[in-house]
Amino acid sequence: MSWPLAANLSLLFPELPLTERVAAARQAGFDGVEIQFPYDTPAKQLASALAAAELPLVLINLPAGDFVQGGPGLAAVPARQAEFDAALAQALSYAAEAHPQRINVLPGRQAEGVERASALDCLVANLRRTADAFAELGIGVCCEAINRLDIEGFLISGSTELAELIAEVDHPNCSAQLDFYHMARMGEALPASVAALAGRIGHVQFADVPGRGAPGSGEMDFEAALNALRQAGYEGWLAAEYRPAVAAEAAELQWLVQWRQQGWAKAGEA
Numbered sequence: 001m002s003w004p005l006a007a008n009l010s011l012l013f014p015e016l017p018l019t020e021r022v023a024a025a026r027q028a029g030f031d032g033v034e035i036q037f038p039y040d041t042p043a044k045q046l047a048s049a050l051a052a053a054e055l056p057l058v059l060i061n062l063p064a065g066d067f068v069q070g071g072p073g074l075a076a077v078p079a080r081q082a083e084f085d086a087a088l089a090q091a092l093s094y095a096a097e098a099h100p101q102r103i104n105v106l107p108g109r110q111a112e113g114v115e116r117a118s119a120l121d122c123l124v125a126n127l128r129r130t131a132d133a134f135a136e137l138g139i140g141v142c143c144e145a146i147n148r149l150d151i152e153g154f155l156i157s158g159s160t161e162l163a164e165l166i167a168e169v170d171h172p173n174c175s176a177q178l179d180f181y182h183m184a185r186m187g188e189a190l191p192a193s194v195a196a197l198a199g200r201i202g203h204v205q206f207a208d209v210p211g212r213g214a215p216g217s218g219e220m221d222f223e224a225a226l227n228a229l230r231q232a233g234y235e236g237w238l239a240a241e242y243r244p245a246v247a248a249e250a251a252e253l254q255w256l257v258q259w260r261q262q263g264w265a266k267a268g269e270a
Contacts, residue, residue: 001230002266004031005256006058008205008241019049026053028253031266034059034100034239037068039090043097050098058237059102059142059177059203060095062130063087073108076123076155084126088133095139101237102140102203104177105130107155107165119155124168131173142202143169144177147185158186159196166200175202179241180225184209190225198232207242214242215255226264238265 007025009018016024018041025033032055038046050057065083067073074084091103105127110119123143131141145162146154156162159178166176176197183193194201206225208218215222244252259265 001235002260002263003204003229003234003236003238005259005265006030006032006034006237006239008036008239009033010036011241011243014244019045022046022049022053022055026055029256030055030240032056032058032237034237034241036061037063038098039063039094043094046098057098057100058239059104060091060098060100061104061106062091064106064108067106067108071109072111072114072153073106075105075126076107076119077111077114078118078122079111079114081122088126088130092133092137095134095137100139102142102177103130103134104203105141105143106146107143109151109153110155116155120165120168123155124165127165127169127174128171131169131171135173140202141171141174142177143174144179144205145182146179147182149185150182157182159183159188159193163196163200166197176200177203177205179205180220180222181205181207181209181212181241184220190221191228194225194228194232194234201229201232201234201236203236203239204229204234205239205241207240212243213245214240214252215259217242217245222264223262 007030009021013021013024038060065074074080074087107123134141145156145158148154148157162176178197178201208215208220211218
């Protein structure tokens with residue numbers, strides 16, 4: 001089994017404006033793109049760039065408030081329900097024009113003064129509402145775990161916590177986003193991470209460990225992880241969400257050629 005590859009344009013091709021990164025991803029041989037927070041770029045402008053490159057928008061994140069600046073975000077903070085509702089409305093409007101295949105809802109950090117149980121209840125309710133809303137557009141919703149070494153206090157960290165969350169949400173339009181890098185940073189064996197989420201994985205992201213670089217720059221056993229995905233019957237996207245050591249040079253993308261030779265990635269136009 002091989003999978004289509006998406007380039008995370010929030011990290012890759014950083015020397016280019018966002019819309020030009022779409023064409024760069026096409027030229028490099030990627031099959032699609034994802035963007036963490038595209039909202040500063042008008043949706044019509046992004047849609048035009050995607051159409052010109054003939055690439056799908058695989059995933060974007062729901063707006064997350066102050067999360068990137070070090071705050072708790074929106075999805076698991078009861079006092080910020082109105083802000084979350086506004087973020088959901090913004091994402092729905094943007095998605096109606098940009099047509100992502102999936103929306104990722106970041107759980108965020110546990111807010112000061114909020115008990116974990118209350119934060120989880122809020123997150124579950126917001127995931128259900130988001131899954132309902134995007135189902136009407138035919139867009140899937142997912143949620144990811146992030147390691148607490150890089151982001152202290154993140155509410156959901158590790159495959160077990162993520163599996164428990166998705167089970168609690170119990171919605172046909174809500175699945176797990178499995179990030180190999182974050183699970184490995186938490187010390188998990190990736191085949192075990194895949195097994196914990198098997199049947200509930202909607203999207204997969206990757207980077208090497210420990211430096212979050214391109215595959216081959218660290219010590220991750222990608223072969224074991226991808227074999228586990230194959231055994232789990234995963235048929236979705238693999239998204240490259242790593243920090244490039246050098247700007248869009250051929251050597252930085254050599255892993256992509258190797259993955260196609262290994263049969264892990266679908267044949268592209270690289």
